[in-house]
Amino acid sequence: MQNKEPIHGADATKTAHPSSVSDQSGLLSSKRFLPLFVTQFFSALNDNVYKQAVLLLLIFQAASVADGALYSNLAAGLFILPFFLFSGMAGQLAEKNEKSRLIRIIKFCEIPIMVIGAISILTQLIWLMLATVFLMGLQSTFFGPLKYSILPQHVARDELTKANGLVESGTFVAILLGTIFGTYYITQEAGPMYISIAILALATVGFISSRFIPLSPANDPELNFTFNIFSSTKDVFKTLNAQTESVGKSVVGISWFWLIGAIILTALPNYVKHEMGGDELVVTAALVVFSLSIAIGSLLCEKLSRSRIELGIVPFGAILITVFLFLLSQEPNISAYRDVPESLLTVSEVFASGDMIYHLIWMGAIGIAAGFYTVPLYALIQQRTEENSRSRVIAANNVLNALFMVGSAIISIVTLSVLEWSIPQLLLLLAGLNLLISVYIYTKVPEFFLRFVIYMLAICxxxxxxxxxxxxxxxxxxxxxxxxxxxxxxxxxxxxxxxxxxxxxxxxxxxxxxxxxxxxxxxxxxxxxxxxxxxxxxxxxxxxxxxxxxxxxxxxxxxxxxxxxxxxxxxxxxxxxxxxxxxxxxxxxxxxxxxxxxxxxxxxxxxxxxxxxxxxxxxxxxxxxxxxxxxxxxxxxxxxxxxxxxxxx
Missing domain, CATH: 3.40.1130.10 (Glycerol-3-phosphate (1)-acyltransferase)
Incomplete structure (x- = not known):
């Protein structure tokens, strides 16, 4: 028997969205996006100012190198721990409640947390510093599902790539600025006071900007919320498993990126010093190149995607990451550029060299490729996840991100400490693993590779x-x-x-x-x-x-x-x-x-x-x-x- 009624009415084929704007600057100045962007920017900036300052204080106060390493790893672990424990609850809260109000509450909580943080820096009490790092991780855990699930409620579908590109670029610029600010000022005589004032001011600005975020109705007001961390975590992964394969593998892809990024950022100082022969300023220059390149890649992604979610760019980014990781793993000939054996090269000497400058270029290329790789994946998750499950899917993504970042630490320890590999050998391993992971994802979700073929033929x-x-x-x-x-x-x-x-x-x-x-x-x-x-x-x-x-x-x-x-x-x-x-x-x-x-x-x-x-x-x-x-x-x-x-x- 034939159905004579339309399967979907005219209204059902369209979703009501805000009107789109023509470019990134237009979106950045819009009231529906700018407050969230500013809130996220200052949140990331504050996190990294405090974490970097605390990291250096812990190292300086340590009685030995081993104690310094213990404190550093303990601080990193305490920051990540809440993502494992409370992401499920965070996802459920974001799903069940109006989001802008939750963001204001979370950002207000950042102010007393930073008061504790300022006291910990001024008194230099190690246990108070570590407690503050844990509280910061807890606050970030509850903020994460909100900042990504709220985007589709305030930007049009054809703006999702643009909005995610801006958020990602702003985040990495904030990470860079926070790291440099925290590193520089904590070493000054009045550094603890400067840092204390800065983190309180940044928390206050973030809270003020959060008050201008537009209302965002709850996606699932009837959702059953539980304080049981095991049940809530099980719930968000059950929700993730119910999504399409493209969403699930996008979550895996994003988590894999964080593993690669964590390994590179951790190994970067030693790579620059021992493989490139650069001094402290060269380390800073490499950090600037890598971080800014991710920001640039995130912004370029929107242009290459023609303001849409273009999955064909994801394999392109993955291929570039593999190629430039391989190039970065090729050890440079340091002796050719040293006048004195074992001396460290300055920034001007590195830029004047033929070989060293290429390694900075490879770092920048990896960062740009990372922007191509991650931005469409975030946008795809937001677009293809049902509204009543979006926050929980992002919460599950945060748990996996944390798990992969722990995996990055394990890989680094096993290869560099146990097996005594060099950093170039570790980068070569990453290049090979990235190729295997990419093939796995594109085999499971052929749409990625198909869009890549179409993009290369029909667009290029x-x-x-x-x-x-x-x-x-x-x-x-x-x-x-x-x-x-x-x-x-x-x-x-x-x-x-x-x-x-x-x-x-x-x-x-x-x-x-x-x-x-x-x-x-x-x-x-x-x-x-x-x-x-x-x-x-x-x-x-x-x-x-x-x-x-x-x-x-x-x-x-x-x-x-x-x-x-x-x-x-x-x-x-x-x-x-x-x-x-x-x-x-x-x-x-x-x-x-x-x-x-x-x-x-x-x-x-x-x-x-x-x-x-x-x-x-x-x-x-x-x-x-x-x-x-x-x-x-x-x-x-x-x-x-x-x-x-x-x-x-």
């Missing part, structure tokens, strides 16, 4: 101009139809779409030896002619119906064949049959600029020529199910061609 080999991409619904089922110009039309449509699309592909092409792996990865639906294989023909329509029932996008080319002369042929009635069974919106589009390319029939009898040309994807407004008719859809595609692409075709 061609200039793709997209118009009307907002006409593709943010969620819910729809059928995407367009003219059929080349063998790679589907790639350019996927490149223009913010969502995955399952294309209906002619069976002989789908099962071809050279392309079957790619179409299988794209979850394409094979179809054969009704006369040649009626069973496969009917199965394709069943698969399309099932995909639409699950709320997916399905793409078809109603002409049923490639154009032989560049014109738009008659649309077959298969689209009407699909909509009759599954009444969903139909989104028409026109592809321009591909006729005459190496993938079209125009080049059939001559040597294909690869050229960097302009391709247009013009997307029209959705057609309601009741208005779907093959000839009318063809007319809309022709109108799109005349309206948007006369200069291309």
């Amino acid at each position: 080999m061609y200039r793709v101009r997209t118009k009307g991409e907002k006409n593709i619904p943010d969620e819910g089922p729809a059928v995407i139809i367009g003219n059929h110009v080349s063998f790679v039309d589907w790639m350019f449509i996927l490149a223009a779409s913010p969502r995955p699309i399952r294309f209906v592909v002619f069976a002989p092409i789908y099962y071809s030896k050279s392309l079957h792996w790619l179409f299988k990865m794209a979850k394409a639906i094979p179809i054969d002619s009704e006369k040649a294989n009626p069973v496969a023909f009917q199965r394709a329509f069943d698969d399309v119906a099932h995909a639409l029932e699950r709320g997916e996008l399905v793409g078809i080319f109603p002409e049923g064949k490639l154009t032989g002369d560049g014109s738009i042929d008659t649309f077959r009635r298969g689209i009407e049959r699909i909509i009759s069974r599954s009444p969903v919106p139909v989104v028409p589009l026109h592809l321009g600029g591909l006729w005459g390319s190496m993938f079209s029939r125009k080049t059939k009898w001559r040597l294909p020529r690869l050229r960097w040309s302009l391709v247009s994807v013009s997307i029209g407004e959705a057609v309601a199910p009741k208005d779907v008719e093959a000839d009318a859809l063809r007319a809309k595609v022709i109108a799109l061609k005349e309206e948007h692409s006369p200069d291309i075709d």
Whole structure:
């Protein structure tokens, strides 16, 4: 029995979001984002000013090197411990309550914590310093799920990558500034007083800015909250397991990044001193390069993503991280740049050298690649997680991040202390492990690799101009139809779409030896002619119906064949049959600029020529199910061609 009612109404295919702004500076100045950005920036800045100052005080007060190492590791462990114990509770609280109020409460708590911290620095009581570090970790534990889950409530979907890029870049700039400030002033005669004033002032500014964060309704007010840390932690991981594989593996990918970052930052001073032969200022320069590069990469990610969540950049970032970790693992020839054996190079000497400067470049390249890698993953988690579970998923992510950071310490201890490896050998191990982890993630979630292939072919080999991409619904089922110009039309449509699309592909092409792996990865639906294989023909329509029932996008080319002369042929009635069974919106589009390319029939009898040309994807407004008719859809595609692409075709 056929369902004559639309699966989703017109309102169901759109989600109400704030209006987007055109660039990062516009978003940064908006009242819906700026207060959260400022709050997060000063929170990260304050954490690192205090932690760095305390770290140096603990080392200076230690009776021996072993005691200094013990205090340092104890402080790091106490900061991470709350993430293990209380992230589950933090995720549940963020899910159940209005978020801006919770943030204000948490930021207010930072003020008395910093009062205790100031007393600990002025009195230099070790136990009070360690207690403050634990309280700071506790506060960060409850703030983490809020700052990421609140973003989708205040920024549009096409701003998520932009917003995450700004948050990540601001965070790493704050980490850098906090580390430098804490290191410099705690060594001054009046340093403890300067640090005490600074942390109290930063906590106050953070609380004031938090008062301007817009209201953010609770995602799940009826959620059962528990004070049992084991039950709450189990709950957030149960919620994570209920998400799609892409969300789960994104969490793993982010946690892996924190493992790599923790190892690099921990090993950086020794690497610069013993492998590059640099002095203390060179260590600072390397820290500046690495931190600022992550910030730059986070901002560049939005530009390369064309203001969308572009998963194709994630494998690109992973490949770059592997390559530059390998280059960084190649030991430089220090003796060639030393006038006196065992002397340390200054910053000017490092910049004047040929080999040393490259190692700073490799550090910067790893940082930029890290921005490419992490920003789309954070945005994907926010977009593809249901609102009533987003905070708990982020809480589970925080637990895994903490676990991987502990793993980074274990890897460093085992390789450097037990096995007595050099730091370059450790970096080489990281490069290999990063490659293996990346292959694992992209094998489990082929969408990442597919988007990478599409990004490299459709974006890097061609200039793709997209118009009307907002006409593709943010969620819910729809059928995407367009003219059929080349063998790679589907790639350019996927490149223009913010969502995955399952294309209906002619069976002989789908099962071809050279392309079957790619179409299988794209979850394409094979179809054969009704006369040649009626069973496969009917199965394709069943698969399309099932995909639409699950709320997916399905793409078809109603002409049923490639154009032989560049014109738009008659649309077959298969689209009407699909909509009759599954009444969903139909989104028409026109592809321009591909006729005459190496993938079209125009080049059939001559040597294909690869050229960097302009391709247009013009997307029209959705057609309601009741208005779907093959000839009318063809007319809309022709109108799109005349309206948007006369200069291309």
